[in-house]
Amino acid sequence: MKDPSFRRSLTLFRAFLREQDDPHTAYELLARDAVDQVERLTRLDGRVVVDVGGGRGYFTREFRRRGAHGYLFEPDADELAAEPGAGTVVADGYLLPLADGAADVCFSSNVLEHVRDPGTFLSEMVRVTRPGGLIYVSFTNWLSPWGGHEWAPWHYLGAERARARYERRTGRAAKHRLGDNLFAIGVGPTLRGVRSRDDVEILSARSRYWPVLPQLVARVPGLREFATWNLLLILRRCP
Known part of the structure; x- marks a missing residue:
């Protein structure tokens, strides 16, 4: 995956400084950026994408704009848009109402730090992803x-x-x-948990926004807990 640029990182950072006053601009920008990352690894046209914990649906809508069949699963009805639209389900990420292997891409942005049991949450994302499909997870440590x-x-x-x-x-x-509704999730424990699994392959483990050696930063114990800012994991479901 192409390393992020200083310009990209600065643009996202400026948007998030205004996130509470202008959430629409911040999340529209973040959605375009995240879907760009997924699209570098797999085509989206006609694919089934499951957005877990996507709130107001910015990511789901962006996936749909790229031709995917996007579905939003959000546990908190108060977080949904006023008119959520078709393909939106109020559902817990621990127990998604989906068959095994239903999704080509299972996506979760900035949700894991709000989950009491991240291991179970990740297992459910893996379960609903088809063999060979992608799991995208990012969180603020x-x-x-x-x-x-x-x-x-x-x-x-x-x-x-x-x-x-x-x-x-x-x-x-x-x-x-x-x-x-916020938990002290660390980079090191999360990486160790994912690496111990035999049902996923790690394609990328990196800082989501940091523009300098983002993969190296995530490998250095201690430093990564501060400097990563936001850990991005892209996994492939093993057969």
Whole structure:
């Protein structure tokens, strides 16, 4: 996969600085970028793509624009768009209402850090992917500068302290609470868990946004927990 450029990384970073004020622009841009990454590895026209935890459906719509049959599975009905449209299912990522091998591509962007049991979540993504199909998973690891989400980078001083600071500063309740809907997921444990599986092949394990040696950064223990920012895994389902 082609390494990301400084221009791309800077464009995405600027969009995310405005994410809370202009989420549409940020997620439209991220969806185009993510689908570009998938399309470099497989054609999408006519393929079945399952978007797990895709919220308002930005990724699903982008996959459909590229000719795929996109389906959105979201556990929280409040996260869906006002008019979700056909192909949207309220369903838990731990138990997807799909047959084994139903998807050509199973996709999940920035969901794993919100999952209490990431191993089971990944197993379900693998189950619904056909042999030879792709699994795309990215997540923001806890020790990255963005790990605390809206209350980052103050999470380094403690989650509850960071959360309280955010609420004092903004005057509104924080969306995330550690141990409830945000979890301290690390790069190292996630990679070890994936490498221990015999049902997937790792095609890419890299920083999703970092433009300098993104694969090398993800290999260095300690450093990767900070410098990766967001780990991208692209896996192929083994026969």
